[in-house]
Amino acid sequence: MAPEQKQDGEPRPIQLYSFRLNELEDWVKQLGEPKFRAKQLFTWMYKKRVQAISEMTDLSVSFRNKLEEIARLSTIKEEMRQVSKDGTVKWLFSLWDGATVETVLMRHGYGNSVCVSTQVGCRMGCTFCASTLGGLIRNLSAGEVVEQILTVQRFLDQEEERVSSVVLMGSGEPLENYEPSMAFVDIVTDGEGLRIGARHITVSTSGLVPAIKRLADEQRQITLAISLHATNDELRSSMMPINRAWNIEKLLDAARYYVEKTNRRISFEYALIGGVNDSLDHAEKLAHLLKGILCHINLIPVNYVPERNYTRTPKDQIQAFVNRLADLGVNATVRREMGHDIAAACGQLRAQKEGRL
Numbered sequence: 261m262a263p264e265q266k267q268d269g270e271p272r273p274i275q276l277y278s279f280r281l282n283e284l285e286d287w288v289k290q291l292g293e294p295k296f297r298a299k300q301l302f303t304w305m306y307k308k309r310v311q312a313i314s315e316m317t318d319l320s321v322s323f324r325n326k327l328e329e330i331a332r333l334s335t336i337k338e339e340m341r342q343v344s345k346d347g348t349v350k351w352l353f354s355l356w357d358g359a360t361v362e363t364v365l366m367r368h369g370y371g372n373s374v375c376v377s378t379q380v381g382c383r384m385g386c387t388f389c390a391s392t393l394g395g396l397i398r399n400l401s402a403g404e405v406v407e408q409i410l411t412v413q414r415f416l417d418q419e420e421e422r423v424s425s426v427v428l429m430g431s432g433e434p435l436e437n438y439e440p441s442m443a444f445v446d447i448v449t450d451g452e453g454l455r456i457g458a459r460h461i462t463v464s465t466s467g468l469v470p471a472i473k474r475l476a477d478e479q480r481q482i483t484l485a486i487s488l489h490a491t492n493d494e495l496r497s498s499m500m501p502i503n504r505a506w507n508i509e510k511l512l513d514a515a516r517y518y519v520e521k522t523n524r525r526i527s528f529e530y531a532l533i534g535g536v537n538d539s540l541d542h543a544e545k546l547a548h549l550l551k552g553i554l555c556h557i558n559l560i561p562v563n564y565v566p567e568r569n570y571t572r573t574p575k576d577q578i579q580a581f582v583n584r585l586a587d588l589g590v591n592a593t594v595r596r597e598m599g600h601d602i603a604a605a606c607g608q609l610r611a612q613k614e615g616r617l
């Protein structure tokens with residue numbers, strides 16, 4: 261069966277970008293075509309990056325007609341694109357049912373990193389995040405996530421550059437939309453397609469413990485980023501409601517299990533919020549909690565969300581926090597702020613478009 265034909269009770273078109281190569285092979289065989297047609301399709305989709313089935317000229321006209329009748333190539337449309345002074349580019353896409361999601365391209369010295377969304381909105385309720393303000397609307401299909409990357413790659417094609425890394429860190433909790441998120445990883449890492457290295461893909465979670473364990477058991481070579489943000493359960497539960505289901509102890513047990521199974525270093529995300537979790541005492545507790553776990557800490561000075569009452573941590577305080585962690589033997593870096601002039605924080609462009617910001 262074609263992946264993602266129906267979800268949430270809504271019919272959705274068969275999306276060619278939702279197929280892994282082996283699934284596409286099975287599907288073309290069901291249509292009475294030889295297996296190698298799948299590889300031809302993959303080449304047109306991911307290497308030549310055509311935007312219409314009619315451009316796939318080495319396929320028979322009858323097969324192209326059949327594809328056009330039962331499936332769709334592109335299902336997302338660019339609604340808005342903003343380019344920041346620092347080169348960050350942000351897209352707002354509308355999907356086949358009118359829902360909207362955001363994608364961000366960040367230009368680093370080491371390459372082009374793309375942040376994709378995996379859900380329309382989010383139900384996790386993290387208090388520092390604009391994506392969750394309207395709740396969860398629906399999951400994205402694998403193809404809708406793949407198309408975000410393809411659109412950015414086509415943009416970069418004009419400069420003969422490549423998408424070098426991907427973070428599943430836009431709107432949505434990727435591990436709640438597990439199957440499509442992992443299908444996305446398999447599709448963009450395929451050697452016959454975009455060939456993005458698995459080690460250059462980061463999946464970010466708010467702390468869905470069973471899904472972290474499942475990911476550990478699958479032993480994928482991707483990077484796992486866990487949003488921690490607090491050093492005690494009371495504070496973390498007030499910032500991240502998921503902590504009431506899986507508290508810090510359970511989360512860190514899952515993190516240890518992940519490292520044991522995969523031998524991969526975990527990234528812990530820690531949003532620094534002025535006067536809330538940014539004291540040197542918090543830094544010490546953080547170092548204590550993560551002691552013995554193969555990990556790195558990403559410190560993220562919070563973006564301003566007008567609905568929330570958060571202030572930014574002053575620069576010298578951020579540095580003092582980093583220094584204290586380093587004194588205690590914990591590696592931490594401060595995430596470079598990018599695209600500040602274009603509402604680059606997760607969920608802000610969509611909220612602006614809907615008149616909520």
Ligand code: SF4
Pocket residue numbers: 382383384385386389390391392430431432433465466606
């Ligand atoms: S931070 Fe991530 S998990 Fe939390 S509400 Fe925002 S999108 Fe959802």
